[in-house]
Amino acid sequence: MKSLTLRSAAGMVASLAVSAALVPTSTAGAAARPGGMDRATAQSFGRIAGVVLTDRTAAIVDGKAQGHTTPPPTKKVRLSSAMARSEKSVVASLHQRKKKLKALGEAYSAGDTRVAVDRTGVDGKKATVRVTETTQLTYQKIRGDEPGTTGFQAHHELSFAAAGNGAWELTGIKALDEMPQINAPAPTVPEVKAAAGAGDMPNAPEASVWPFPKRLPKDTKTGLDYKAMADYAEKYWKNYNPAYRSYPLGTGGDCTNFVSQALKAGGWKHAPGKAGDYTKWWYGSDTQSDSWTGVNEWSWFAQNSHRVKPLKYAYQMEVGDVLQADFDRDGSKDHTMLVTYRDALGTPYLTYHSFDTYRRSMLSLSVMLPFTKWYAYRT
Numbered sequence: 001m002k003s004l005t006l007r008s009a010a011g012m013v014a015s016l017a018v019s020a021a022l023v024p025t026s027t028a029g030a031a032a033r034p035g036g037m038d039r040a041t042a043q044s045f046g047r048i049a050g051v052v053l054t055d056r057t058a059a060i061v062d063g064k065a066q067g068h069t070t071p072p073p074t075k076k077v078r079l080s081s082a083m084a085r086s087e088k089s090v091v092a093s094l095h096q097r098k099k100k101l102k103a104l105g106e107a108y109s110a111g112d113t114r115v116a117v118d119r120t121g122v123d124g125k126k127a128t129v130r131v132t133e134t135t136q137l138t139y140q141k142i143r144g145d146e147p148g149t150t151g152f153q154a155h156h157e158l159s160f161a162a163a164g165n166g167a168w169e170l171t172g173i174k175a176l177d178e179m180p181q182i183n184a185p186a187p188t189v190p191e192v193k194a195a196a197g198a199g200d201m202p203n204a205p206e207a208s209v210w211p212f213p214k215r216l217p218k219d220t221k222t223g224l225d226y227k228a229m230a231d232y233a234e235k236y237w238k239n240y241n242p243a244y245r246s247y248p249l250g251t252g253g254d255c256t257n258f259v260s261q262a263l264k265a266g267g268w269k270h271a272p273g274k275a276g277d278y279t280k281w282w283y284g285s286d287t288q289s290d291s292w293t294g295v296n297e298w299s300w301f302a303q304n305s306h307r308v309k310p311l312k313y314a315y316q317m318e319v320g321d322v323l324q325a326d327f328d329r330d331g332s333k334d335h336t337m338l339v340t341y342r343d344a345l346g347t348p349y350l351t352y353h354s355f356d357t358y359r360r361s362m363l364s365l366s367v368m369l370p371f372t373k374w375y376a377y378r379t
Contacts, residue, residue, distance in 0.1 A: 049158050052087060053115060058111065059091045061111040062107055063110040063111075083171055106139070106142070106361060107139075115134075117131055126160065128160070154177055159174070178327060178334070182364050187368070201296075201300045205375075207374045207376035216311070218378065226379070237351050240353075244257065244261055256292070258354075259322060266320060270283070278304065296332060298336060299324060299375065314366075314376045315362060318378075320339060322377040324336050325369070340359060350365065
């Protein structure tokens with residue numbers, strides 16, 4: 001199983017109050033337990049994160065972005081001068097991304113960004129805070145049948161430094177998710193690694209993003225319920241189904257587990273056998289097959305069993321089809337997603353776990369991740 005960088009939410013989640021008290025470094029140090037900080041200081045840091053992340057969201061929408069839009073009322077917590085310059089550059093690049101997306105036919109008329117503090121730590125005059133960002137974007141009706149909204153959760157680690165006079169400065173924000181969201185800074189070009197061989201396993205061909213192909217309708221006589229697959233994914237994209245185990249940070253990732261659940265909801269049947277046999281696919285009370293949760297193992301099972309057919313073009317995908325990504329282009333797939341909506345023009349919209357996301361367009365994915373290899377499967 002290929003490990004993914006996943007959800008970092010851990011410990012108690014503190015909702016951020018707009019009137020959060022700002023606590024100087026001396027008070028924070030006195031009140032905090034070893035490795036932690038008091039609630040008021042955590043709220044102060046989280047509020048600064050909310051302001052920065054809301055500014056990023058505002059840069060990609062044509063309308064208004066709701067959220068933490070005003071800085072704290074004192075100067076006890078602020079951006080460092082270097083951080084302010086960096087964010088100015090990020091916002092400028094996001095304005096350019098908005099223009100590019102709109103030229104290609106996608107825009108957002110409104111946005112809402114909220115931030116919750118997950119984990120905090122203090123080490124002398126340095127502090128770190130991990131937060132979960134929850135953002136919803138409203139699709140602008142350019143063609144008329146775009147989905148209503150898209151949404152996602154993203155995870156960030158913020159670094160702070162004591163700046164004297166009891167103040168803290170935000171010195172950095174690091175994304176904890178491997179897959180950047182649409183309001184994130186542009187990802188760096190991945191280092192191309194040596195291709196990972198699949199041995200005698202079935203190897204799906206890479207799906208092209210362009211050109212825009214002629215529609216390839218699904219077979220309606222498969223006995224599968226593709227709407228049920230989509231409905232399941234859209235119900236549990238953010239609030240995980242407690243009937244299934246989930247796999248957070250460091251345990252391999254939940255993306256394929258989630259897609260397997262949706263496929264089962266739409267009619268895929270278990271193929272019992274040994275857990276390590278990639279020709280088997282099943283979920284049990286205390287374990288499951290590798291192909292249920294593994295990105296590559298799922299692909300091997302799905303092709304070997306003839307439950308899927310690789311597609312030549314990503315834009316041929318319909319509701320209930322599956323998309324996989326190889327971020328670093330090494331031949332080993334990293335992420336699995338499900339198509340839960342398709343507009344009349346033919347744009348597929350993906351819903352997935354690990355980087356919990358609802359109805360993200362293939363256009364958005366291809367613009368944000370131009371170096372990624374995509375693999376599309378007809379189910």
